[in-house]
Amino acid sequence: MKRTWLSYGFMLLVLVTLLLSLTGYLGRFSFLADLTAHFKVHYAIASGITLIFFGLTRQTGWMGLSLVCLLLNLGAIVPWYLPAPSAFPPAFSPRTLKVLLSNVNYENRNVSALVDLIQEEEPDVVAIVEANEFWLQGLEPIETTLPYSFHTPRSKVFGTALDIALYSRFPLEMEPVQSVRNEKDFHLVATVNIPDRPLLVAAIHPPPPINRTLFNQRNRELNTIGEYIRQYKNTQTTNRSAIAIGDLNITMWSPNYHRFVQTSGLKNARKGFGILPTWHADIPFLDIPIDHCLVSPNIQVNQIRTGRAIGSDHLPLVVEVGY
Numbered sequence: 001m002k003r004t005w006l007s008y009g010f011m012l013l014v015l016v017t018l019l020l021s022l023t024g025y026l027g028r029f030s031f032l033a034d035l036t037a038h039f040k041v042h043y044a045i046a047s048g049i050t051l052i053f054f055g056l057t058r059q060t061g062w063m064g065l066s067l068v069c070l071l072l073n074l075g076a077i078v079p080w081y082l083p084a085p086s087a088f089p090p091a092f093s094p095r096t097l098k099v100l101l102s103n104v105n106y107e108n109r110n111v112s113a114l115v116d117l118i119q120e121e122e123p124d125v126v127a128i129v130e131a132n133e134f135w136l137q138g139l140e141p142i143e144t145t146l147p148y149s150f151h152t153p154r155s156k157v158f159g160t161a162l163d164i165a166l167y168s169r170f171p172l173e174m175e176p177v178q179s180v181r182n183e184k185d186f187h188l189v190a191t192v193n194i195p196d197r198p199l200l201v202a203a204i205h206p207p208p209p210i211n212r213t214l215f216n217q218r219n220r221e222l223n224t225i226g227e228y229i230r231q232y233k234n235t236q237t238t239n240r241s242a243i244a245i246g247d248l249n250i251t252m253w254s255p256n257y258h259r260f261v262q263t264s265g266l267k268n269a270r271k272g273f274g275i276l277p278t279w280h281a282d283i284p285f286l287d288i289p290i291d292h293c294l295v296s297p298n299i300q301v302n303q304i305r306t307g308r309a310i311g312s313d314h315l316p317l318v319v320e321v322g323y
Contacts, residue, residue: 031215094322110311111138226263
């Protein structure tokens with residue numbers, strides 16, 4: 001069969017897609033390789049398109065390569081849609097808690113959209129990242145139902161001082177977490193003093209891994225919080241639970257994400273609910289899941305979903321759990 005330029009274009013597409021699908025597994029060693037780990041859905045779509053093309057043009061060898069690439073990526077996507085096992089026996093009725101996360105984008109001025117969303121959802125705990133003074137003042141109306149709060153000054157990002165803020169219906173108690181190398185804190189960790197069942201909440205926003213320095217900082221931050229949560233669970237005499245929530249600037253397909261999960265012993269609340277992409281909210285079909293809620297194994301996730309857009313480049317996450 002005589003090949004056309006179109007055929008050569010699809011050959012190049014499947015080869016590049018397969019290469020990028022594989023390089024992501026080397027993400028522990030290179031920030032560039034790590035960046036390629038986050039687009040499993042897009043690789044699956046691309047390989048599906050090439051599979052159809054090579055099937056229609058009866059190019060069986062290239063069709064087989066496309067199928068391998070498709071299955072490789074589907075193997076990383078499909079498990080997130082499979083039901084997660086229950087954390088409790090059927091007769092057990094756990095306490096319920098609703099948590100809302102939002103990366104507001106410090107350039108976004110639509111604070112009323114988030115206030116309205118919080119008032120409608122009525123969460124028990126709210127974690128805000130990329131908050132500046134404008135946002136902290138604008139969120140004062142939610143303090144009538146979420147009267148307890150902390151915010152931690154962040155290092156300057158693009159010339160702007162940003163905070164992580166935590167609001168709660170229940171009293172909060174700050175937890176000291178020692179950062180390595182005297183780096184700025186990229187987290188706020190507190191105990192939510194719910195009666196009879198305190199809950200550790202770690203709100204996290206490590207830097208985006210767009211170069212080697214920031215890549216290493218993000219990984220150190222995830223390791224710091226992962227180790228703290230592991231030690232916290234191992235040293236507590238009572239059965240207390242933990243939640244890590246935030247814009248982690250990482251997807252579930254990065255080897256560095258897997259290391260964080262292994263260190264902390266947490267599970268992703270997305271399991272059984274789909275991949276739920278959150279960023280970039282303004283670019284449909286190109287968004288990826290980098291905002292996360294991870295919970296202790298003894299916490300049952302009743303629901304997790306993205307909230308409506310609030311003008312940020314991130315969609316909020318709304319999580320309902322029982323524990």
